[in-house]
Amino acid sequence: MASAGMRIAVFLTLALFPAALAQAPSPTATPKGPPNITAVLEKGGQYTTLIRLMKSTQQDTQLNSQLNNSFNGNGYTVFAPTDNAFNSLKPGTLNSLTQQQQVSLVQGHILPQYYTFDLFETASNPVRTQASGKDGPYTLNITANTQNQLNVSSGVVEITVNNALSVVKPLAVYSVDKVLLPLELFGAKAPAAAPTASKAPKKGGSSGAASGPAGSDDSTDDSTGAASARAVGWSVAGLAAVLGYLL
Numbered sequence: 001m002a003s004a005g006m007r008i009a010v011f012l013t014l015a016l017f018p019a020a021l022a023q024a025p026s027p028t029a030t031p032k033g034p035p036n037i038t039a040v041l042e043k044g045g046q047y048t049t050l051i052r053l054m055k056s057t058q059q060d061t062q063l064n065s066q067l068n069n070s071f072n073g074n075g076y077t078v079f080a081p082t083d084n085a086f087n088s089l090k091p092g093t094l095n096s097l098t099q100q101q102q103v104s105l106v107q108g109h110i111l112p113q114y115y116t117f118d119l120f121e122t123a124s125n126p127v128r129t130q131a132s133g134k135d136g137p138y139t140l141n142i143t144a145n146t147q148n149q150l151n152v153s154s155g156v157v158e159i160t161v162n163n164a165l166s167v168v169k170p171l172a173v174y175s176v177d178k179v180l181l182p183l184e185l186f187g188a189k190a191p192a193a194a195p196t197a198s199k200a201p202k203k204g205g206s207s208g209a210a211s212g213p214a215g216s217d218d219s220t221d222d223s224t225g226a227a228s229a230r231a232v233g234w235s236v237a238g239l240a241a242v243l244g245y246l247l
């Protein structure tokens with residue numbers, strides 16, 4: 001009698017409170033605080049350059065504090081270039097950037113939305129990043145297939161991504177083997193020393209006196225030097241033109 005009553009009680013409990021059954025065997029995975037991009041990268045073991053760059057640009061604390069508040073927001077996705085990716089850049093590439101450009105470079109690897117591989121299939125291009133300039137946000141074009149593979153293009157660099165480092169809402173981190181150089185910083189429009197240097201002698205060529213000083217300064221190979229050489233060329237040419245006019 002008692003055991004039949006007990007069985008009925010257990011039956012009623014499970015029937016009326018199925019959650020009690022569902023929750024009993026749940027694993028011990030209680031989320032411990034907000035995710036930490038630095039900790040994820042440190043655990044990955046091959047992101048020391050990115051960690052350093054995020055630190056010097058304060059994007060680590062920036063992102064971590066945003067993550068702390070984003071449990072009800074869209075979350076974040078980070079494309080994390082490996083140390084090899086940074087090492088294969090042209091020497092001096094990072095140092096050629098201003099502090100603000102380094103911030104933009106890092107932010108250009110961060111999407112203000114949490115994407116799993118599946119969610120990437122629903123993303124519409126161009127996908128905006130955290131970086132923005134005077135022409136609006138820096139963007140990436142991202143295509144995904146059903147085999148957990150992405151093609152990501154910055155307009156300058158195109159890579160295939162298939163290595164998820166950590167994908168735990170609200171932070172997804174994917175390993176990438178190239179730095180996604182932004183179009184805005186490294187595109188064809190960006191000033192290069194070569195074209196301006198070849199322009200300078202042509203400009204000064206209209207006046208024999210002007211081509212001397214401008215041309216003799218071509219030992220400098222940085223763009224600032226080329227720009228000032230060009231400025232000298234122009235001002236000398238302008239002076240010669242004015243003198244020629246007056247005489």
Ligand SMILES: *[C@@H]1O[C@H](CO)[C@@H](O)[C@H](O)[C@H]1NC(C)=O
Nearest residue numbers: 036037038039040042064065
């Ligand atoms: C994130 O992790 C790094 C490295 O483990 C640690 O130094 C830092 O204090 C952590 N930041 C936060 C906000 O918990």
Ligand SMILES: *[C@@H]1O[C@H](CO)[C@@H](O)[C@H](O)[C@H]1NC(C)=O
Nearest residue numbers: 033034035036064065068069
């Ligand atoms: C996250 O925010 C809470 C409340 O605002 C704060 O107490 C906590 O220290 C923050 N944690 C981190 C890791 O920043």
Ligand SMILES: *[C@@H]1O[C@H](CO)[C@@H](O)[C@H](O)[C@H]1NC(C)=O
Nearest residue numbers: 143144145146149150151160
């Ligand atoms: C990525 O590009 C490669 C080569 O261009 C192509 O074979 C592959 O199908 C593309 N994958 C996706 C997900 O678009």
Ligand SMILES: *[C@@H]1O[C@H](CO)[C@@H](O)[C@H](O)[C@H]1NC(C)=O
Nearest residue numbers: 126139140141153154155183
């Ligand atoms: C993305 O694709 C569009 C259309 O093909 C193109 O105009 C744009 O330049 C691309 N942007 C990037 C960052 O690759």
